[in-house]
Amino acid sequence: MIYFTADTHFGDPRVLHLDRRPFPNMVEHDAELIRNWNDAVGPEDEVWHLGDVMSARAGDCSELLSKLNGRKHLIVGNNDAEMTTGSSGWESVQHYVELRLDGYHLILCHYAFRTWNQMGKKSINLHGHSHGRLKALPRQFDVGVDAQGLRPVTLDVILSRKPVVIARHDLLEE
Numbered sequence: 001m002i003y004f005t006a007d008t009h010f011g012d013p014r015v016l017h018l019d020r021r022p023f024p025n026m027v028e029h030d031a032e033l034i035r036n037w038n039d040a041v042g043p044e045d046e047v048w049h050l051g052d053v054m055s056a057r058a059g060d061c062s063e064l065l066s067k068l069n070g071r072k073h074l075i076v077g078n079n080d081a082e083m084t085t086g087s088s089g090w091e092s093v094q095h096y097v098e099l100r101l102d103g104y105h106l107i108l109c110h111y112a113f114r115t116w117n118q119m120g121k122k123s124i125n126l127h128g129h130s131h132g133r134l135k136a137l138p139r140q141f142d143v144g145v146d147a148q149g150l151r152p153v154t155l156d157v158i159l160s161r162k163p164v165v166i167a168r169h170d171l172l173e174e
Helices: 014-018 026-040 061-066 155-160
Strands: 002-005 046-049 071-075 090-094 096-101 104-109 124-127 140-142
Touching: 002 155, 014 026, 071 096
Parallel strands: 002 046, 046 071, 071 090, 104 124, 124 140
Antiparallel strands: 096 104
């Protein structure tokens, strides 16, 4: 399976207030995100993380990545420091990728685009950065944890469900 996620912001207390994540502290936040990731992703699965993995002050990124299932690829976000991008836990690190999956042409970047390659041919833009707050264009999806129930998701899930509203610790779907 192939999964997508973004904006985990492990160890970054700003997300508790700015994004209204339903946790009293970062220890519980990080533990829940790790648990959600590993409940969804198996050891042989592939995960494309579309940026903003963790705070530069949060510790060793390689140690964090070793706790997360799957083969991990990073699409660099604006908050990804060298200690994140240089971690040995990534299969690949880049700023932009075009990927074919299940008959779809996917455009992966941390940032949402106004236009993107092959847009007129029904390609799909997957992004993070906006934390579920951006009104999407057709065939454009925020894969960040704030928009996807605090967990990595497959393309099928992204294409088939309504956005998830994070209302409290036991998440509610809209």
